[in-house]
Amino acid sequence: MGLTKTEIFTEEQNRLAVMLKAIAHPARIAILQEIIKSNTCICGDLVNDLGLAQPTISQHLKELKNAGLIQGTIEGVSVCYCINPPVWNELQDQLSGLFNSFSVKADCC
Amino acid sequence: MGLTKTEIFTEEQNRLAVMLKAIAHPARIAILQEIIKSNTCICGDLVNDLGLAQPTISQHLKELKNAGLIQGTIEGVSVCYCINPPVWNELQDQLSGLFNSFSVKADCC
DNA sequence: ATAGTTAATCGTAATATTGCAATATAAAGT
């Protein structure tokens, strides 16, 4: 019915899914790459760099912020965004766990 | 308009987004974890293990397969799924690249 | 105060996703 049955999964699975969903869009990947590249946090520059309208960028930033992956600080008339290390590391750790649990086995299909 | 403007992003950004979207759901995370744990590939067991209906599981498996992350082989009456190492490694490499490009800086907001 | 700049929010249209009942397909056993 359009809504995920979160109650049947573990807290960890749901957390990871939320963080991944935040990253699972080319615009948000591009935004993160931009923020990381210009480690001095940017903001309205994203509207110029990517070819998306201002409300669209603002919405993508909001989703990244809701997932906790970035944080924004008001700086005069503009807003400065940057990576939020704790959650960024949490995502990295969760993914490491997932990838490390797999190794190629011979008895596979 | 509900559809992503893929044409304004790089091929890499779009590829990564597709793979991430495939993983960005608790049910599909759970499926991947199950497949990895029982390295001997399973299938209808997923319907019993997770609390989702058979068509729903089948659909999630299809999405993972479309993204190339898993592969399915018909084995008599049932189907055996397992990780598809090339794409799995591609995802791991792309994510490593993203995470390695970031390091905590002092001059942030 | 007024004007300019920057970003968030609202409202809306188009499309995608999630989940499942019902049905179809396909192989295996009787």
Add this chain to the structure above:
DNA sequence: ACTTTATATTGCAATATTACGATTAACTAT
């Protein structure tokens, strides 16, 4: 051939996502 078992497909309802024009909020500068 018929039944059982296992999975895929279809169709549908509920909800979510994507994108943007229009507007609002908030701070700065004149």
